[in-house]
Amino acid sequence: MIEIKRYSKAQEKEWNDFVASSRNGTFLFNRGFMDYHADRFDDASVMAYRNGKLCALLPANRRESTLYSHQGLTYGSWIVPINHFDGAMMLEIWEAFMTYCKSEGIATIIYKSIPHIYSPYPSEDDLYALFRQGAVLKEVNLSSTIDLRNPLGFNMSKRQQLRKAHKCDITISETDDYERFWEILSACLAERHDSKPVHSIDEIRLLVSRFPDNIKLYAVSDDEGMQAGVCMFDTGHVFHSQYTATTAKARKNYYLTALYDYLINLGAGHAYFDFGISNEDHGAYLNEGLLNQKSSMGGQGVVYSIYEIKVK
Known part of the structure; x- marks a missing residue:
């Protein structure tokens, strides 16, 4: 019973x-x-x-x-x-x-x-x-995921971006400078999506203190400091990109491509690298440009589904 x-x-x-x-x-x-x-x-x-x-x-x-x-x-x-x-x-x-x-x-x-x-x-x-x-299928969002046991690798365009990024004097490393990252992230979201991060800086700091092995920040820096970063959620089985942020300089010089290349290699030992969804409006809109960026790094489709059940 x-x-x-x-x-x-x-x-x-x-x-x-x-x-x-x-x-x-x-x-x-x-x-x-x-x-x-x-x-x-x-x-x-x-x-x-x-x-x-x-x-x-x-x-x-x-x-x-x-x-x-x-x-x-x-x-x-x-x-x-x-x-x-x-x-x-x-x-x-x-x-x-x-x-x-x-x-x-x-x-x-x-x-x-x-x-x-x-x-x-x-x-x-x-x-x-x-x-x-x-149950009725109510919403479907499309994520892009790399099977790290059999990765497809970057396409030619991404490989060219990677070479250009590494011609710059950049450093890629783990960091705890969430304040600078949140500045870049907030500016990015406001400018490109008219939105804010789901978590506040205080909330992410709290979560990092509770789950230091699961939540980590990686960044690309040059002589002007941090220019791009990705906050990763690590479940042990999946290495998931939770937040991504770039400055205009990072976008111009493809720093994020270099950072993702670093992270995908770092994720070896996990089963999957998950870039996250490329949808808005509860799955009704697919950001094809964003999807293409993930696909060009070897990401393939995995759905996040939501169902509705009426209680009888």
């Missing part, structure tokens, strides 16, 4: 221990990451128990009568154990979860599935359960 319980702060250690030993969990599901912006969301995460033993977690938040796979996370779904779990148990969990949602006055569930690249083990039992629950 499956019992669904709402997460509480008292269960933080149990939650984190389960994520750490799970089949498809990453550090984004650790409460130390999830709760840094707890004031922005009404956390409605749940824990599923089978015969009194924890067997699955769902990071979630609630707005009125809608329950979301946590909106503060890039991806999210049921987090499950490596062993003693299969599709039949996932169906059982979903049945109990739907009953729970109905009792809580939830009318709609918006569910993000974890892109397959983030799980070291096959973990798509939830997608079958979504089909059984009559």
Whole structure:
């Protein structure tokens, strides 16, 4: 028998221990990451128990009568154990979860599935359960990913850019100068997208202090200081480019191409290098220029999917 319980702060250690030993969990599901912006969301995460033993977690938040796979996370779904779990148990969990949602006055569930690249083990039992629950595909975003076990390499244009960048007197290294990087990033986003970084400088500093092995900053510098940087999220299985920023000088001299070449080589030992999505407007718009930049470095398509389920 499956019992669904709402997460509480008292269960933080149990939650984190389960994520750490799970089949498809990453550090984004650790409460130390999830709760840094707890004031922005009404956390409605749940824990599923089978015969009194924890067997699955769902990071979630609630707005009125809608329950979301946590909106503060890039991806999210049921987090499950490596062993003693299969599709039949996932169906059982979903049945109990739907009953729970109905009792809580939830009318709609918006569910993000974890892109397959983030799980070291096959973990798509939830997608079958979504089909059984009559889920509708609501949104798809397209990411670009390199299989580091069989990389395609840069195309000719990128190789030419790489040679030009290295003719400049540049240095590429890990750095902790987030203040300078955030200046470049904020200027970039304001100028090119009329937006701001998702995280504030204080928030990223907090997250770096909590996850120093998972969040790192790499930069290209010349005689005028930092000119380009990439903030990487490292799950151990995937090396993910979370934030990228360049000055006009860096763009002119292709410093970012040199930095990505460095990072892709640095990522050897991971299964994948993920550039992230190239979409806007909930997947309806594909930035083909951005996509081309990633494709020219060997990135190929991986989807981030979101589903809608009506609670009956």
